[in-house]
Amino acid sequence: MSTLEIRNLQVSVNTDAGAVEILKGVDLTITSGETHAIMGPNGSGKSTLAYSIAGHPKYTIVGGSVTLDGADVLDMTVDERAKAGLFLAMQYPVEVPGVSVSNFLRTAATALRGEAPKLRTWVGEVKEAMEALNMDPAFASRNVNEGFSGGEKKRHEIMQLELLKPKIAILDETDSGLDVDALRIVSEGVNRAKENNNLGVVLITHYTRILKYIKPDFVHVFANGRIVEEGGPDLADKLEANGYADYVSK
Amino acid sequence: MSLLATNYLTPTGREEAWRFTPLKRMRGLHDGAAVIGDRASLISTHVLPAGVTFVRESLEPLAESDDVIIERVRGFSSNVAHLSITANTEVGQPIFLGRSKGALDTAELSRVRISLGNHATATVVIENTGDTVLAEDLEISLAPGSSLTFITLQEFESQSVYAARHHAVIDKDARYKSITVTVGGDVVRILPTVEFIAPGGSAELLGVYFATAGQFFEHRMHVDHAVPHAKSRVNFKGALSGRDAHTVWIGDVLIRAVAEGTDTYELNRNLLLSDGARADSVPNLEIETGEIVGAGHASTTGRFDDEQLFYLMSRGITLENARRLVVRGFFNEIVTEIGIELIQERLMDRIDGELAKAGA
Ligand SMILES: Nc1ncnc2c1ncn2[C@@H]1O[C@H](COP(=O)(O)OP(=O)(O)OP(=O)(O)O)[C@@H](O)[C@H]1O
Ligand SMILES: [Mg+2]
Numbered sequence A: 001m002s003t004l005e006i007r008n009l010q011v012s013v014n015t016d017a018g019a020v021e022i023l024k025g026v027d028l029t030i031t032s033g034e035t036h037a038i039m040g041p042n043g044s045g046k047s048t049l050a051y052s053i054a055g056h057p058k059y060t061i062v063g064g065s066v067t068l069d070g071a072d073v074l075d076m077t078v079d080e081r082a083k084a085g086l087f088l089a090m091q092y093p094v095e096v097p098g099v100s101v102s103n104f105l106r107t108a109a110t111a112l113r114g115e116a117p118k119l120r121t122w123v124g125e126v127k128e129a130m131e132a133l134n135m136d137p138a139f140a141s142r143n144v145n146e147g148f149s150g151g152e153k154k155r156h157e158i159m160q161l162e163l164l165k166p167k168i169a170i171l172d173e174t175d176s177g178l179d180v181d182a183l184r185i186v187s188e189g190v191n192r193a194k195e196n197n198n199l200g201v202v203l204i205t206h207y208t209r210i211l212k213y214i215k216p217d218f219v220h221v222f223a224n225g226r227i228v229e230e231g232g233p234d235l236a237d238k239l240e241a242n243g244y245a246d247y248v249s250k
Numbered sequence B: 001m002s003l004l005a006t007n008y009l010t011p012t013g014r015e016e017a018w019r020f021t022p023l024k025r026m027r028g029l030h031d032g033a034a035v036i037g038d039r040a041s042l043i044s045t046h047v048l049p050a051g052v053t054f055v056r057e058s059l060e061p062l063a064e065s066d067d068v069i070i071e072r073v074r075g076f077s078s079n080v081a082h083l084s085i086t087a088n089t090e091v092g093q094p095i096f097l098g099r100s101k102g103a104l105d106t107a108e109l110s111r112v113r114i115s116l117g118n119h120a121t122a123t124v125v126i127e128n129t130g131d132t133v134l135a136e137d138l139e140i141s142l143a144p145g146s147s148l149t150f151i152t153l154q155e156f157e158s159q160s161v162y163a164a165r166h167h168a169v170i171d172k173d174a175r176y177k178s179i180t181v182t183v184g185g186d187v188v189r190i191l192p193t194v195e196f197i198a199p200g201g202s203a204e205l206l207g208v209y210f211a212t213a214g215q216f217f218e219h220r221m222h223v224d225h226a227v228p229h230a231k232s233r234v235n236f237k238g239a240l241s242g243r244d245a246h247t248v249w250i251g252d253v254l255i256r257a258v259a260e261g262t263d264t265y266e267l268n269r270n271l272l273l274s275d276g277a278r279a280d281s282v283p284n285l286e287i288e289t290g291e292i293v294g295a296g297h298a299s300t301t302g303r304f305d306d307e308q309l310f311y312l313m314s315r316g317i318t319l320e321n322a323r324r325l326v327v328r329g330f331f332n333e334i335v336t337e338i339g340i341e342l343i344q345e346r347l348m349d350r351i352d353g354e355l356a357k358a359g360a
Helices: A046-054 A078-084 A101-113 A119-132 A137-141 A150-164 A180-197 A209-213 A233-242 B068-076 B306-313 B319-338 B341-358
Strands: A003-015 A018-031 A035-039 A059-068 A086-089 A096-100 A168-172 A200-204 A218-223 A226-231 B042-044 B052-058 B079-085 B095-099 B108-116 B121-130 B133-142 B147-156 B161-170 B175-184 B187-196 B202-212 B216-225 B231-241 B246-255 B263-272 B278-287 B294-302
Touching (some): A018 A046, A018 A200, A018 A226, A035 A233, A046 A059, A078 A086, A078 A101, A096 A101, A096 B319, A101 B306, A101 B319, A119 A137, A119 A150, A119 A180, A150 A168, A150 A180, A180 A200, A218 A233, B068 B108, B068 B133, B079 B095, B147 B161, B147 B187, B161 B202, B175 B216, B175 B341, B187 B202, B202 B216, B202 B319, B216 B231, B216 B263, B231 B341, B246 B263, B263 B278, B263 B319, B278 B294, B319 B341
Parallel strands (some): A035 A218, A086 A168, A168 A200, B079 B108, B108 B133, B121 B147, B147 B175, B187 B216, B202 B231, B216 B246, B246 B278, B263 B294
Antiparallel strands (some): A003 A059, A218 A226, B042 B095, B052 B079
16 A cells, blocks of 8 residues: 655746746645546646656745655655656657667666566567557557657557556546547556556546546546645536636636 | 878868867877878778778879868878779678777878779778777779768777768769768867769768767768769767867758759757767758759757656656666667667667766
């Protein structure tokens, strides 16, 4: 059992006009096996939360804490956070020219497992992970995310999730840009990871559609840099019907 | 050939062609002060395949040169190391040339010719290693329909100086692909130059270089489209790391008025891995006719992309390994063009080593 605890997290980003505060005190606790959906308007700070937990250098932590089973996440380098068991499926996965998917995956698996996976079992493992997400095996020899379509990038993220077996995963709009079949395939991948590894999931999304496949235990409404309401799955339906007007009162 | 007295041509550093080169570190190659040693270092390191000969003989230069050092080399010697591939021969295995012993207290002035007969095909690799002060006039003659892949590896020891022109003369429908790799030496100045003498030829000049603290590597291209319907591509990638690492890339491409149907593109990318390093990159496209297929150039100099490093590290990869992956990835496109596994691996290991040495 693992627990990711976010307490009063305050984050700013540096701009030409000085530091701009984006997260204004976020509290959230995720435990293994749980699925938390986060929904909220554009620009409310959802990706900022995801990136801050993963340690993106662009963001400055102004206050608060993030711990994983008591260990101070904010004190870790980006790779240490991954080694501790955190995973971020990015809203905009990055292209890395000249680095093949297979080389990337093997390097990552080696780093996370502490030893290079045995070549024979590894090839099968990758092939299986790709097939499970309906990815052409040819992707293994392509460069990381280079020229991938939007949906292919998202499948690639979830394939990594299955291969790298984190404890807690943050999925930042993984459902955006997926066609109906891909949405189901990707959701099944997430559900497999939940089942096989008792994964805890933070699911950032704009649509209730994915929540039909990945059932959330909790739904959080995110607005203006903080969580403004929490509820069960039915809250998502309410949001879909009414929008965020109630939460972004100025 | 120029008839000017060579001392008249001694560069001062103010000339366009010499404005970046640290003349003080040229060990007298540029001003005639170097003591010429008695050595002819280029050797064949493997058994020569059938249809290939390698002999020393007296040859007139193939083409004019306006480079002072090349003039000095030619003034000094008519003796040329000549690698020749017989017409209609397809040499499957790469032909390897290398260096016998060099020296730092004397200089070598070397002339080399590589010639391919009609419709001959070959890959030639020159492995430049060791301690040396070497000026080299290397000319390549490609007969109609021939095809050469020419790989030079500058893996000199740290005090070496190498000043050379690698000049290809491309006849009708001949294909020339060069891969110039420069990773070792104190001062390396190479002029990869190309001259089309009949239509239908193609030239692809590729290169990688990695300069660390104090090293100076200059690659000064010149592609002369003097005939119609020839195609050229230039793509050089460099990395720099450490104090006073300095690289220069000049891409002079001339499309003469007669050169209708020319298709050319040149590209130089530099990766600055630390402060205190300097990459000069000067594309220069001169177009004298509008009747062309295409002409373009691009030049970029940048640092590590934070987003790339973050993405890799978010998968557990350490900063050091993430940098290594990104740098290998940066060079990969060109290194794989070498097509010789052993050399590719050696080169990538060397690049890893340079990166580690620089602590970047
Ligand atoms: N460099 C910056 N300068 C100014 N504002 C910035 C900068 N970087 C981020 N922001 C702002 O931070 C806010 C939060 O952005 P974030 O990406 O976290 O939103 P989001 O909730 O993920 O939105 P979306 O639903 O559109 O993905 C936005 O208003 C954004 O414009
Ligand atoms: Mg977002």
